[in-house]
Amino acid sequence: MQVDFDPTLVTYDDLLAVFWSSHAPREAPRSRQYASMIFADGERQRRTAGESKEMLERVLGPVSTRVVPLARFYLAEDYHQKYRLRGTPDLARAFKAMYPDEADLRESTAAARVNGYLYGYGDARELESEIAAFGLTPEEAGLLRRLSAR
Numbered sequence: 001m002q003v004d005f006d007p008t009l010v011t012y013d014d015l016l017a018v019f020w021s022s023h024a025p026r027e028a029p030r031s032r033q034y035a036s037m038i039f040a041d042g043e044r045q046r047r048t049a050g051e052s053k054e055m056l057e058r059v060l061g062p063v064s065t066r067v068v069p070l071a072r073f074y075l076a077e078d079y080h081q082k083y084r085l086r087g088t089p090d091l092a093r094a095f096k097a098m099y100p101d102e103a104d105l106r107e108s109t110a111a112a113r114v115n116g117y118l119y120g121y122g123d124a125r126e127l128e129s130e131i132a133a134f135g136l137t138p139e140e141a142g143l144l145r146r147l148s149a150r
Contacts, residue, residue, distance in 0.1 A: 016052045025063040039070035081106045084118040110134045117148040
């Protein structure tokens with residue numbers, strides 16, 4: 001995934017900390033397309049990412065995640081986009097009705113937020129503060145609440 005961020009709000013170091021804590025960096029990839037990599041945009045990011053990897057290796061030992069220069073970003077195939085949302089038929093139908101065009105669904109902030117909640121990110125308080133903005137029926141909202149509470 002590509003992360004666009006405002007460095008006045010979050011630092012690259014903070015993003016790296018989330019990255020390292022959100023996956024298994026020592027796990028060997030099943031294939032090249034599923035390899036763990038940091039695509040650094042410029043020398044400064046490459047150096048910072050490399051240093052963070054070295055610090056982690058001092059604690060964990062060898063890490064399979066590679067730090068490589070960003071040359072070009074490729075979007076994943078549609079079936080990889082909003083994967084957990086697509087695997088929840090009632091919510092997937094609701095979002096498909098709201099966003100019949102795949103590009104619109106891919107770019108939807110609401111779909112991204114719901115996908116995150118379905119993966120277990122966020123808490124009930126956060127969900128309640130924004131659930132009305134997702135465009136769901138009361139039944140669909142109830143389903144999201146139940147599934148995200150697991």
